[in-house]
Amino acid sequence: MIEILAALSASAAAGIRIGLPLLIMGLLHGVQLWSKVPILSYISPPVLLGLFSIWSLVELVASKRRLGQRVLQIFELLLSPIVGAILGLAAASTAISPHWLIALIGGLLALVLQLVQVGWFYRLRGLPLWATFLQDFLCVVLIIFAFHAPWPGGLITFILLWFAIHSAKQWYDWYWQYRHRQSKS
Numbered sequence: 001m002i003e004i005l006a007a008l009s010a011s012a013a014a015g016i017r018i019g020l021p022l023l024i025m026g027l028l029h030g031v032q033l034w035s036k037v038p039i040l041s042y043i044s045p046p047v048l049l050g051l052f053s054i055w056s057l058v059e060l061v062a063s064k065r066r067l068g069q070r071v072l073q074i075f076e077l078l079l080s081p082i083v084g085a086i087l088g089l090a091a092a093s094t095a096i097s098p099h100w101l102i103a104l105i106g107g108l109l110a111l112v113l114q115l116v117q118v119g120w121f122y123r124l125r126g127l128p129l130w131a132t133f134l135q136d137f138l139c140v141v142l143i144i145f146a147f148h149a150p151w152p153g154g155l156i157t158f159i160l161l162w163f164a165i166h167s168a169k170q171w172y173d174w175y176w177q178y179r180h181r182q183s184k185s
């Protein structure tokens with residue numbers, strides 16, 4: 001159960017940001033860096049360190065501006081399921097089977113959380129600055145909890161999933177209220 005919560009926590013971090021959780025996860029592994037991470041173990045660690053450092057910096061800076069948020073959303077929406085699957089597999093123990101199921105659930109969770117961010121971006125016409133700082137903080141906390149405290153990380157992940165479901169219901173209600181107003185006029 002602990003490994004599943006760790007995988008969910010890591011995948012949720014990928015649903016918020018992409019480069020930052022990969023960088024932190026690699027740094028948390030110390031000397032081994034990404035040697036035990038699927039797919040990334042075939043790439044040179046210095047190359048990965050440079051790539052993830054640059055991408056994390058781009059995410060942290062670009063997410064604070066509206067245009068940067070739009071550009072990042074395209075990349076994050078496309079890559080979040082892949083990164084969510086990779087981080088889910090990396091956080092879970094190798095004893096958990098089947099691996100494809102962990103990767104599928106991790107990728108879907110990351111995609112759902114990314115879709116919620118996109119929905120709120122368009123609903124609010126841009127995310128406020130405090131929300132982007134909250135995203136950065138949550139991303140760092142979730143990836144650290146995935147490897148050092150899976151229970152709180154899993155709890156935060158379930159709260160985020162509840163928020164995603166609540167947001168979808170709220171958008172559904174807004175849509176039908178808008179349609180109802182349009183049919184009256």
